Amino acid sequence: MAKLLQLLLSVAEKAANVARVCRQEASLFELLVQEKTGADKNKKFVQDFKTLADVLIQEMIRHDVCAQFPELAGFIHGEESNKFENGLDGTSQYIEGKEEEEPDEGFCPFGLPCALVLIGVYLRSTGQPVMGVINQPFNHKDSAGKGWKGQHVWGVSYEDVNVCSCTQRRPSCQQKKDYLSVLLSSSERPAVKDALAAISNGSLMYASGAGYKILCVVQGLVDVYVLSEGSTFKWDSCAPHALLRALGGGISDLSECLRAHVKGKEGHAAELTYHQPHTESHGVDRWANRGGIIAYLESSVLDKVVAALAGKI
Numbered sequence: 001m002a003k004l005l006q007l008l009l010s011v012a013e014k015a016a017n018v019a020r021v022c023r024q025e026a027s028l029f030e031l032l033v034q035e036k037t038g039a040d041k042n043k044k045f046v047q048d049f050k051t052l053a054d055v056l057i058q059e060m061i062r063h064d065v066c067a068q069f070p071e072l073a074g075f076i077h078g079e080e081s082n083k084f085e086n087g088l089d090g091t092s093q094y095i096e097g098k099e100e101e102e103p104d105e106g107f108c109p110f111g112l113p114c115a116l117v118l119i120g121v122y123l124r125s126t127g128q129p130v131m132g133v134i135n136q137p138f139n140h141k142d143s144a145g146k147g148w149k150g151q152h153v154w155g156v157s158y159e160d161v162n163v164c165s166c167t168q169r170r171p172s173c174q175q176k177k178d179y180l181s182v183l184l185s186s187s188e189r190p191a192v193k194d195a196l197a198a199i200s201n202g203s204l205m206y207a208s209g210a211g212y213k214i215l216c217v218v219q220g221l222v223d224v225y226v227l228s229e230g231s232t233f234k235w236d237s238c239a240p241h242a243l244l245r246a247l248g249g250g251i252s253d254l255s256e257c258l259r260a261h262v263k264g265k266e267g268h269a270a271e272l273t274y275h276q277p278h279t280e281s282h283g284v285d286r287w288a289n290r291g292g293i294i295a296y297l298e299s300s301v302l303d304k305v306v307a308a309l310a311g312k313i
Contacts, residue, residue, distance in 0.1 A: 008119050008133040011064045015057040015117045016137035016150045077287060079235050107221045112138035114209040120238025127273025130158040132239030134215055155243030164246040166218055180301060181205060183213050183222040192228045195312040199304060214240035214295045224301050228254060228313055230290035234274045237289060241272060247297055255291030257306045
């Protein structure tokens with residue numbers, strides 16, 4: 001386990017370097033963007049894009065991991081096909097390259113800091129996420145203001161081991177007030193926004209990139225991230241899910257939680273798993289988190305959000 005973690009930290013940093021280099025030359029970068037079509041496209045977006053950096057990073061990670069752990073060949077899944085011809089979410093922020101830097105409190109609603117390298121590990125037998133590495137290539141500018149510097153966080157949740165590098169979490173709004181800080185996608189359904197406004201004192205937060213929004217929960221910047229649509233995928237959630245589990249939280253299937261609530265049961269057993277694709281679907285939809293997600297650090301937060309949404313969506 002330690003050897004695998006060390007490898008993933010190394011390849012994640014190599015991936016971050018690729019991302020930074022590919023962004024340095026604007027004219028070159030414009031040639032390295034391709035629109036996704038067909039089964040590769042995320043239906044949430046009118047236009048969905050991949051970049052050469054996406055493809056290089058994914059194939060580099062696959063190569064380096066398989067070189068040291070050949071038994072994992074065939075079990076490494078990612079968002080991009082390895083075909084690129086010049087003719088997402090966090091990816092869209094990477095393409096637009098908005099030079100938004102994180103404010104002092106750490107939260108960034110859009111821009112390059114929302115683009116992450118996410119590497120998650122799950123048990124093939126159960127689908128339980130057990131290890132995650134998150135590298136943020138564009139965390140802050142260097143002291144001279146000439147280039148971006150990154151940061152990484154990691155976590156392991158396996159058997160009796162629960163360790164996370166992100167131990168100094170910022171205090172959440174729940175600890176200071178009697179309402180929750182709720183993070184959503186700006187495209188979230190009005191019914192969801194209305195229902196959650198009641199438990200957030202009417203102050204909902206928005207950010208780009210599913211992985212980044214879950215990272216905000218990990219870091220304690222918000223209490224919960226909620227998405228009602230099935231527009232995220234296993235590769236978006238696996239890595240941060242492992243970190244949340246290491247900290248005592250998790251990511252649950254929203255639809256399953258709502259069904260359990262109707263039956264008078266708690267939804268803590270509805271955590272996402274990662275080993276079984278939707279065999280009747282095609283392309284990226286095989287690995288979609290179809291029921292929507294709730295990412296949380298405390299089970300009491302999960303219960304409060306599910307109660308607020310029950311019967312509303």
